[in-house]
Amino acid sequence: MAKEETVVQDINPKDPNKTYGLMELMKGRAPLVDKGGPEESLFSWPHLMLWITVVFLGLLVVLVGISWIFDAPLREPFDVDVPENPAKAPWYFLNLQELLLHMDKSLAGVLVPTVVLGALMALPYIDRNTRDTGIWYGTKKGLQITLFTTVYTLGWITVGVLFDETNIYGGFLRLLPGLQHITVPTGVHLVAGDLALYKVSLATVVAGWLLPVVIMVGLTGLLVAIVEVRWRPNIRERAIALFTGFAVAYLYLIVISMFFRGLGMHLTWPWDLPPNAIPF
Amino acid sequence: MMLPPIPGPLRAPLDKAIEVNKAVLDLIRQSPPWKSIFRNPYPNTDENRALVMFNSFFLHIMPVKVKRNTLKWNYTFGMGLLTFYLFVLLTITGVFLMFLYVPAAGQAYTDMQRLGTNVAYGQLLRNSHRWAAHLMVLFVFFHMCRVFYTGGYKPPRDFNWVVGVILFVLTLLLSFTGYILTWDQLAASAITVGANIGAASPMYIGGLMKAFILGADDPGPPTLIRVYAFHVILLPFAVFTMVGVHFWRIRKDGGLSAPATGRKARQVIVPSTRGGFSVKDVPAVSPEAPLPAPPEEVRR
Ligand code: HEM
Numbered sequence: 001m002a003k004e005e006t007v008v009q010d011i012n013p014k015d016p017n018k019t020y021g022l023m024e025l026m027k028g029r030a031p032l033v034d035k036g037g038p039e040e041s042l043f044s045w046p047h048l049m050l051w052i053t054v055v056f057l058g059l060l061v062v063l064v065g066i067s068w069i070f071d072a073p074l075r076e077p078f079d080v081d082v083p084e085n086p087a088k089a090p091w092y093f094l095n096l097q098e099l100l101l102h103m104d105k106s107l108a109g110v111l112v113p114t115v116v117l118g119a120l121m122a123l124p125y126i127d128r129n130t131r132d133t134g135i136w137y138g139t140k141k142g143l144q145i146t147l148f149t150t151v152y153t154l155g156w157i158t159v160g161v162l163f164d165e166t167n168i169y170g171g172f173l174r175l176l177p178g179l180q181h182i183t184v185p186t187g188v189h190l191v192a193g194d195l196a197l198y199k200v201s202l203a204t205v206v207a208g209w210l211l212p213v214v215i216m217v218g219l220t221g222l223l224v225a226i227v228e229v230r231w232r233p234n235i236r237e238r239a240i241a242l243f244t245g246f247a248v249a250y251l252y253l254i255v256i257s258m259f260f261r262g263l264g265m266h267l268t269w270p271w272d273l274p275p276n277a278i279p280f
Numbered sequence: 281m282m283l284p285p286i287p288g289p290l291r292a293p294l295d296k297a298i299e300v301n302k303a304v305l306d307l308i309r310q311s312p313p314w315k316s317i318f319r320n321p322y323p324n325t326d327e328n329r330a331l332v333m334f335n336s337f338f339l340h341i342m343p344v345k346v347k348r349n350t351l352k353w354n355y356t357f358g359m360g361l362l363t364f365y366l367f368v369l370l371t372i373t374g375v376f377l378m379f380l381y382v383p384a385a386g387q388a389y390t391d392m393q394r395l396g397t398n399v400a401y402g403q404l405l406r407n408s409h410r411w412a413a414h415l416m417v418l419f420v421f422f423h424m425c426r427v428f429y430t431g432g433y434k435p436p437r438d439f440n441w442v443v444g445v446i447l448f449v450l451t452l453l454l455s456f457t458g459y460i461l462t463w464d465q466l467a468a469s470a471i472t473v474g475a476n477i478g479a480a481s482p483m484y485i486g487g488l489m490k491a492f493i494l495g496a497d498d499p500g501p502p503t504l505i506r507v508y509a510f511h512v513i514l515l516p517f518a519v520f521t522m523v524g525v526h527f528w529r530i531r532k533d534g535g536l537s538a539p540a541t542g543r544k545a546r547q548v549i550v551p552s553t554r555g556g557f558s559v560k561d562v563p564a565v566s567p568e569a570p571l572p573a574p575p576e577e578v579r580r
Contacts, residue, residue, distance in 0.1 A: 090456060
């Protein structure tokens with residue numbers, strides 16, 4: 001076999017007929033910025049490769065294991081004329097379904113999700129300080145705010161859900177004379193090809209829109225105020241309060257709707273749930 | 281490699297076996313087909329470790345070097361990676377399911393049953409697709425939380441966070457559309473709640489949304505076929521594309537976020553006054569502060 005020779009070649013060979021010199025220095029980020037020095041980095045091969053392989057194999061084992069033990073559900077054949085009771089959405093939409101029980105469906109199903117998604121997308125354009133990038137919770141305060149907000153959110157949602165179940169304000173509204181009979185236009189819709197005003201009673205507006213909005217905005221405002229006074233937060237810490245409120249509400253509403261709602265989506269203890277009440 | 285001590289009588293044949301093994305491997309590694317596929321030797325030197333990453337189509341999405349912080353298990357908890365893997369596994373199991381499932385209202389449900397009775401490993405296939413879908417939703421949410429609490433959304437990763445939020449929504453929709461395809465009562469409940477939420481859009485839009493979701497006034501055969509099209513083509517394609525953008529951006533944004541290393545002096549090559557270049561220490565700076573641009577590519 002012919003002996004292999006190493007040929008060293010310039011990647012950008014110089015033209016012998018030209019002269020080269022440094023023309024200018026420009027301001028800008030050097031390639032090393034934010035990449036860590038040599039001591040702070042490792043070769044992807046083998047370090048990263050090892051881990052991503054191990055994680056993949058681990059996932060495969062776990063997934064096949066779960067699938068071996070638990071069968072995917074299959075209920076009776078599809079029939080919308082005989083709805084299930086309770087009829088629940090898949091678990092990741094149960095939080096929305098829970099909201100639907102407490103307010104007007106446009107508010108719960110459209111406005112709230114839109115506001116939340118909008119706020120999530122706006123977040124990195126509001127908190128632009130990079131000094132504490134890469135640090136869990138940013139500061140000690142951040143962690144404290146996370147814990148406080150978790151308790152705060154769990155508490156108020158519990159109170160709110162229980163309160164709504166008593167239907168106290170629904171009954172209260174019905175007692176108020178007149179509210180039932182006054183109608184307000186809330187939109188337009190098509191009636192036999194003509195645009196018509198869509199009217200609902202004032203009671204519906206108060207119970208479906210006014211109170212829920214006041215409660216949601218009010219509790220969020222109260223949270224921000226407490227955090228403001230107690231911790232004197234920076235922008236990131238304020239964001240931590242709001243995001244934690246969102247994340248905890250997201251999960252807790254799922255738990256309530258999944259495990260505590262029985263026939264007619266009324267509150268029930270998990271052990272009293274009718275069969276098939278858990279959408280799994 | 282260190283081998284444990286080998287008892288006397290076994291030693292000679294084992295040594296021989298190892299020798300033969302090595303010779304065979306060498307033969308393979310020197311052969312033209314092998315060399316045509318893997319253009320560089322086994323990556324056990326720094327140069328080859330670099331080459332292996334950019335010479336491979338599959339590996340070149342990853343950088344040659346990563347920050348130590350990136351590999352800390354309790355920094356990422358591997359959540360994004362797991363989400364991605366679940367998407368891959370869902371694609372594979374999903375294609376197999378497509379061989380076995382017809383999205384027609386009269387047949388979909390029985391096809392589901394047949395997976396458990398008439399298809400070898402059909403139930404396992406269905407189970408793994410189903411549970412992987414649930415896990416993907418769970419992990420994408422946890423991934424979002426981890427990115428949030430580590431401040432991974434801050435510039436320059438601001439746009440990648442937005443890409444992430446889009447991926448979050450797409451993942452939910454993908455999972456939801458799949459849930460309908462079993463065409464059982466769970467699907468009926470889901471599509472009813474879904475259509476109600478769609479119909480809740482204000483004014484005229486609500487009606488349009490409902491018609492768009494159901495393809496009819498009530499959930500029925502037209503619903504199934506459109507949900508199917510979204511589930512097997514449109515949404516996977518959208519996720520695939522956005523994941524591509526997501527990963528591309530991670531590279532372009534300087535890898536994963538990490539605590540600033542600005543306190544440490546960093547070396548850059550700067551032109552010396554006597555011509556040529558010299559390596560200088562740059563005093564402690566914040567990672568935001570611009571450094572003088574090195575005149576040529578700095579090789580580490
Ligand atoms: C299909 C869904 C998604 C996939 C497959 C995915 C995948 C990944 C992967 C593999 C990483 C590398 C680090 C890690 O594993 O944590 C990552 C980082 C990142 N992801 Fe995702 N992701 C998804 C959804 C999201 C969502 C929902 C968000 C946020 C709303 C998001 C925002 C980010 C950001 C900002 C980074 C950079 C984080 C840093 O540098 O610390 N991603 N993603």
